[in-house]
Amino acid sequence: MKAKPRILIVEDEKPLCLLYREELEKEGYEVTTVLDAASALQALEKTPFDLVVTDIRLPGANGLDFIKKVMEFRKDVPVIINSAYESYKQDFASWAADDYVIKSGSLDELKKKIRILLEKRHVAA
Amino acid sequence: MSQLRKDPISGRWVIIAGERSKRPDDFRKAPEACSSEGSGFCPFCEGSEAKTPPEVFALRPGPTPADSPGWQVRVVPNKFPALSRGGPVPRNGEDLFVWMDGRGVHEVVIETPDHGREMADLPVDGLRDVLWTYRERIRSIERERQYRYIQVFKNKGREAGASLSHPHTQIVATPIVPKRVKEEIYGAERLFDRYGECVFCRTIRLEVERTERVVLRGYRFCVLAPYASRFPFEMRVHPVRHSARFADLQDEDLLPLAETMKSVLLRLKNALSDPPYNFLIHQAPNARMTLNGGRPVSIDRSFHWHIEIIPVLTKVAGFEWGTGFYINPVSPEVAAETLSREHSSGE
Helix, strand or coil: CCCCCEEEEECCCHHHHHHHHHHHHHCCCEEEEECCHHHHHHHHHHCCCCEEEECCEECCEEHHHHHHHHHHHCCCCCEEEEECCHHHHHCHHHHHCCEEEECCCCCHHHHHHHHHHHHHCCCCC | CCEEEECCCCCCEEEECCCCCCCHHHHHCCCCCCCCCCCCCCCCCCCCHHHCCCCCEEECCCCCCCCCCCCCEEEEECCCCCCECCCCCCCEEECCEEEEECECEEEEEECCCCCCCCHHHCCHHHHHHHHHHHHHHHHHHHCCCCCCEEEEEEEECHHHCCCCCCCEEEEEEECCCCHHHHHHHHHHHHHHHHHCCCHHHHHHHHHHHHCCCEEEECCCEEEECCCCCCCCCCEEEEECCCCCCHHHCCHHHHHHHHHHHHHHHHHHHHHCCCCCEEEEEECCCCCCCECCCCCECCHHHHCCCEEEEEECCCCCCHHHHHHCCCCCCCCHHHHHHHHHHCCCCCC
16 A cells, blocks of 8 residues: 655644644645654654645744754755745745745645645655 | 835835734844854755756856756745746726735845855955856846846845845846836936036046045946945945946956955955945846936936945934934045055955
8 A cells, every 4th residue: 555645744833733634634644743843853853754844933943943954864855834924935044945835724725735745756645 | 926015105115025924023033143054054055956946047167957066156036036027017006005016036146156155255256257147137137128127136144134144146126116226317317417427427537536435446446435325334336437237247347346346345354354234236227217397317328337335334223214314423434444455355
């Protein structure tokens, strides 16, 4: 049986974690959620995730620094910034990410961008 | 999509980047280092080409493929642009509220693959290649007639607005001629009418005679501390030969301009302990303009391109915002004397 693509969600709001997990599992992904950058780095060391979705404002860490750390040891893994704030687009450090989604009530755009990036990596649900 | 909105009273256009762009604590951050400092990853470094959008231009000495290592200067579109390319941009209006879609071009010129080599530290040939790249990108964007002004600018250091320390310049093309540019064009035209010659050519002649505000005088380029400098150690680099457009810069002028820029940036670095700075190219717009009454502005004879270099040493505060007056604690005469005596070695 084909393995499900593994997605790591880094999001400090628990209700949103639950929402992302539910919606993305319906799409056929295996979803892990963590609440902060330190836990995300630990999870990445243990599991070969196919994609990371991260907020920028995380407890005790700047999400952009977190993405750069991811790039240092998992340069191949695509990262999507999922933020409520468009202002980070002006920060060239955001370019470490592969895509940028403004948070909204609908997850359609996030799902679409996950699908496109996984297809680029030849990993589809 | 972003919007361009016009302030009905001042006539100034503002790019509104997003509906939920910033929240209050974004404005309360302490000064911090550029994001890539102390980190192993930078999207502008050689080897990270996959992390940028496909290059629109690159200077490659060898036969290396696009978007791979082996480049000297690389130009990429902004990954998350404030203005995005598109067709013609109609103005929309409802009573006082005038706006346009945020159409335009936003590119990044990565000046060198070497993360730690600032513009002042580039070899002169490398700096010439960067200037050549500016000229070629301006020429290319100007062929898309819907963009009326092209601003080339560099922010060096976090306080000057840079978010990454890897040396880079930005090119933004807008569908309107910005208000500040219009003011400069109209001011130059009025003075052309009064003196019968380009005011910049006249300024260069008078300043070179007086010498007290001359930072550097070369055969083809001249660097002055402007008479009414707004900021400490502000400088302007002028071509001595009259020309309204950076895009018309001749090949034989590129190396002298690179030598001039390197010299003044090194002087700034040595005199002021490597300050943050902005530089911007002022050039003629890619559009016809008219004065009140409909007379066309003779931009090509009355305007003269130049590069403005502004070290970020002071902050614009309440009085300046309220009145438009700037308080400059260092006279341009002192600035010119300091910088002209400063050595420009840095190799």
